[in-house]
Every structure is written in structure tokens, then in C-alpha cells.
Amino acid sequence: MSKIFVDACLGKETPYTPVWMMRQAGRYLPEYMAVRAEAGSFLDLCHDPKKACEVTLQPVDIVGVDAAILFSDILVIPDEMGMDLSFVKGEGPKFSDPLKTQADLDRLIGGQEAASKLTYVYDTIKLIKEQLAEDKALIGFTGAPWTLATYMIEGQGTKTYNICKKMMYSNPELLHNILAKVTEVVKLYMEKQIEAGIDVVQIFDSWAAAIEPSKYDEFSWKYMVEIADYLKSKYPDIPIIMFPKGVPAFIERGLVYGNFDVFGVDWGTPMALAKEKLGDKYVLQGNMEPCRLYSKEATTACVEAIQEIMGGKRHIFNLGHGILPDVPVENAKHFVSECQRVSGKK
Numbered sequence: 001m002s003k004i005f006v007d008a009c010l011g012k013e014t015p016y017t018p019v020w021m022m023r024q025a026g027r028y029l030p031e032y033m034a035v036r037a038e039a040g041s042f043l044d045l046c047h048d049p050k051k052a053c054e055v056t057l058q059p060v061d062i063v064g065v066d067a068a069i070l071f072s073d074i075l076v077i078p079d080e081m082g083m084d085l086s087f088v089k090g091e092g093p094k095f096s097d098p099l100k101t102q103a104d105l106d107r108l109i110g111g112q113e114a115a116s117k118l119t120y121v122y123d124t125i126k127l128i129k130e131q132l133a134e135d136k137a138l139i140g141f142t143g144a145p146w147t148l149a150t151y152m153i154e155g156q157g158t159k160t161y162n163i164c165k166k167m168m169y170s171n172p173e174l175l176h177n178i179l180a181k182v183t184e185v186v187k188l189y190m191e192k193q194i195e196a197g198i199d200v201v202q203i204f205d206s207w208a209a210a211i212e213p214s215k216y217d218e219f220s221w222k223y224m225v226e227i228a229d230y231l232k233s234k235y236p237d238i239p240i241i242m243f244p245k246g247v248p249a250f251i252e253r254g255l256v257y258g259n260f261d262v263f264g265v266d267w268g269t270p271m272a273l274a275k276e277k278l279g280d281k282y283v284l285q286g287n288m289e290p291c292r293l294y295s296k297e298a299t300t301a302c303v304e305a306i307q308e309i310m311g312g313k314r315h316i317f318n319l320g321h322g323i324l325p326d327v328p329v330e331n332a333k334h335f336v337s338e339c340q341r342v343s344g345k346k
């Protein structure tokens with residue numbers, strides 16, 4: 001049976017425009033909170049294939065999206081490379097020993113050895129594939145090397161990125177060495193996700209906007225393209241979605257290149273600009289501002305506006321970044337059903 005989401009990613013005509021939401025498996029769902037409480041902590045949940053499978057499937061059943069996204073986190077990669085990850089309540093992710101020197105980097109596990117430690121992710125994928133309806137797709141994902149490196153260098157989330165940017169301008173060689181080592185692990189990690197059964201790959205470059213446009217290719221995009229090239233050479237039929245958040249100048253100057261299928265448009269980039277610059281070459285995904293989900297009227301207006309621009313062609317509906325934890329479930333359902341209404345799903 002064909003999957004409408006996969007067909008749409010590959011640019012084939014579909015009976016309606018598929019829809020999913022970034023961070024759709026998460027805290028706005030009471031059912032998620034219940035399973036997380038049972039698991040003990042967020043990381044325990046990531047490490048438990050049965051429970052991770054359950055929360056992956058929740059938004060498909062409850063909200064009616066066309067694709068499930070694997071429940072995990074981008075930061076399990078540096079965790080298994082030997083950086084000690086924890087989630088401090090209310091403060092987000094923390095690494096106790098951020099990378100400062102080449103010697104710190106040399107101590108990390110790389111390549112196949114690191115990728116092989118993420119067995120709980122591959123086990124989760126296998127379980128999901130047993131249970132997911134045949135017409136729905138499973139999206140696997142990774143963080144882009146740059147976004148992962150920001151946490152590995154800063155030790156936590158940051159508003160200024162001053163530590164990694166200091167490295168970018170005063171010791172670019174070390175930053176490139178970090179990015180290259182992470183890229184190697186990510187290639188093998190995504191290959192193993194594909195072998196375990198994912199249908200589509202998404203690469204999240206959530207902190208792309210931290211890099212000035214003239215440096216974006218050198219410190220992030222080229223590594224994402226390297227990962228895409230590697231996967232495409234082995235698995236040409238698995239669609240790849242690139243999501244660099246906050247790079248309108250990079251798009252406008254025509255600097256986007258690479259062998260992938262779908263470009264994820266963030267909410268700060270006008271869909272019409274993305275269509276003009278990228279729409280012939282790539283399928284576009286996005287891009288409703290997630291905070292519109294607080295209002296059904298604001299949601300409907302945006303869904304209609306996006307449909308007007310894209311015309312139901314070479315498009316996947318999504319938010320322009322992740323759904324927030326305090327969005328009413330009813331409003332998330334409204335978004336999905338409005339996308340289906342305007343694009344003609346019976």
C-alpha cells in the first residue's frame with residue numbers, strides 16, 4: 001500500500017496534502033504525560049522501546065496526522081558518544097562536561113561504535129513499524145551536526161551561542177573536527193534507523209539562525225548535505241527532509257543546494273519566497289507559526305493562506321517549528337482537519 005506522505009515527499013501527485021506537526025509527540029497530550037510519568041523521566045522514556053513506541057503512535061490516533069515521528073531526542077547521539085546527558089526539570093538538557101579542546105573531542109566515542117550503542121532507538125522503530133497503520137509513514141530524525149555541536153560545546157541551550165561562536169572565529173579547526181566527528185556518527189545512525197524501518201528522514205537544524213548567512217554553508221549546511229549524499233547513495237528511495245530553522249537570507253540568495261527531497265520552511269520565512277526560490281527543485285513543508293494554534297480562527301486563516309500559495313502541489317502541511325506544551329489538543333486537531341478540508345480530503 002502506498003503512503004501518501006512518502007509519495008508527497010517524492011513529489012508525486014497525492015489525493016490531498018498530507019499533514020504532521022513537529023514535536024507532535026509530547027507534552028500537550030495528556031496521554032503522553034501519563035506514559036512519561038509511568039516511565040519515570042523523559043530519558044527513561046526514550047530508553048524504553050515499548051513506551052516510546054506508544055507515545056510515537058499517540059498523535060496518529062488522537063490528532064489524525066499522516067505520519068508518525070519516532071519518539072526520541074536529538075541529544076541521545078552525543079549522550080552515546082560519551083557526553084553525560086541529563087534533563088534538569090524546568091531547565092532543559094545539560095551536559096556536565098562540555099567540549100573545550102581537541103583532547104575532549106578525542107575522548108568521545110565515534111563512528112560505528114557510537115551508532116551501535118543506540119539500539120533502543122532501532123528497537124523502538126521496529127516496534128512502531130509492527131503497529132503503525134500501513135498507509136501512515138514513520139519519520140526518523142537526527143539533529144544537524146551544528147545544532148548538536150551547540151549543546152556539546154555550550155553544555156546546554158543558549159541564547160547567545162557565544163562559546164561556540166568564539167570557537168567558530170578563533171579556533172575553526174576544532175569546530176570543524178567536532179562537526180566532522182558528529183557527521184560520521186549521524187550518517188551511520190541514520191543508516192541504522194533506515195535499516196530498522198523508518199520511511200523518511202528529517203534533519204533538524206534548529207539553531208541554524210545562530211550562524212551568519214555567509215558562514216552557514218561552511219559550518220552547517222555542507223555537513224547536512226554530506227549526510228544526505230551518503231544516505232541517498234545507499235537508499236535513493238528514502239525521502240530526506242532538511243529543516244534549517246531561520247535562514248531566509250540563505251534561501252533568498254539562492255544558496256540552498258543538495259541531493260534531498262523536501263525543504264522544511266520555518267515560520268519566519270514567507271512561504272511565497274520559499275516557493276519562488278526552491279519550489280521547482282524541492283517539495284516544501286510547513287509553515288504555520290506554531291503560536292497560531294492558540295486560536296482556531298488564526299489557524300484557519302493561516303492554513304487557507306498557505307493553501308492559496310501552494311495550491312496543493314509539491315507541499316506538505318506542518319508547523320513552522322514545534323508545537324508548544326500548552327496548546328489545547330482540540331486546537332491541534334482543528335489544524336489537522338483544516339489542512340485536510342482545504343486540500344480536499346473527503
Ligand code: CP3
Pocket residue numbers: 021022023024025026027036042069070071072073074075092093141143157204206321322
Ligand atoms: O514529536 C516529536 O517531534 C518527536 C520527538 C522529539 C523530541 N525532541 C522529544 C522531546 C524530537 C523530534 C525532538 C528533537 C529535538 N530535541 C530538537 C530539534 C527539534 C526542535 O524543536 O527544534 C531539539 C533542539 C531538541 C533538544 C531538546 N530536547 C530540548 C531543547 C528539550 C527541552 C526543551 C523542551 O521543549 O522542554 C528537549 C526535551 C524534549 N524532547 C521533550 C520532548 C517531548 C520534553 C521533555 C519532557 O517530556 O519533559
